[in-house]
């Protein structure tokens with residue numbers, strides 16, 4: 678799973694840190710007209726097993742739904758990827774209002790939230806912690822959330838949030854199908870090479886940002902904002918909102934699109 682060394686390495690997330698010398702940082706603004714159509718990009722192939730869903734927990738920065746990634750039961754391949762990647766967790770970033778919250782933007786347009794499905798290269802590495810340090814180590818699918826109709830698949834997750842309000846709270850969470858959160862069209866996406874958007878900010882991510890968003894209701898998103906950054910012991914409780922990083926310079930990178 679993806680917790681462990683990463684969270685110990687950075688006890689405090691002090692906001693959008695600049696990484697000295699990092700020129701492949703994420704997130705970025707996706708300028709649609711500047712994206713280059715690449716006909717070699719294949720359709721994405723994902724295969725997820727809901728039975729491998731294990732827990733949902735608040736890590737003090739977001740909430741994560743974690744999967745058993747000790748076998749090749751949840752795989753992602755195709756698209757821009759040369760190898761097979763294994764899902765380890767998914768999480769979200771969101772704002773205090775519906776006007777902002779996403780990490781990536783499209784022609785500077787902000788969305789109220791963004792879902793990240795985190796996969797690591799199981800053809801070349803044996804652990805997430807290894808892959809996170811390598812250039813071709815991770816593949817993260819980014820999906821924008823818009824406020825609209827209620828998302829039936831999301832509700833099971835929303836109902837679990839009150840049990841993990843505080844930092845470091847964990848509850849068992851089973852039989853959740855991550856595919857239920859994918860938009861109907863996963864063939865249209867942008868892809869570029871970038872980084873984790875939180876410490877350690879390593880430049881190990883092949884980003885795959887979906888053109889089609891998913892819709893969630895205002896009330897569902899409001900439950901995200903009821904989470905807390907702080908642990909139960911802390912006197913001052915802080916709402917978990919605005920847990921996104923600001924857009925980073927493109928530094929000459931090309932964003933490719935799988936569609937014209």
Ligand SMILES: NS(=O)(=O)c1ccc(O)c(NC(=O)NCCc2ccccn2)c1
Pocket residue numbers: 679683684687689690736738793795817872873874875876877
């Ligand atoms: N947001 S992201 O780029 O998809 C991503 C994916 C997998 C990850 O492990 C991380 N980062 C991560 O887990 N960092 C350790 C916990 C932490 C530390 C500081 C701020 C936020 N989160 C970010």
Ligand SMILES: [Zn+2]
Pocket residue numbers: 768769770793874
């Ligand atoms: Zn993320």
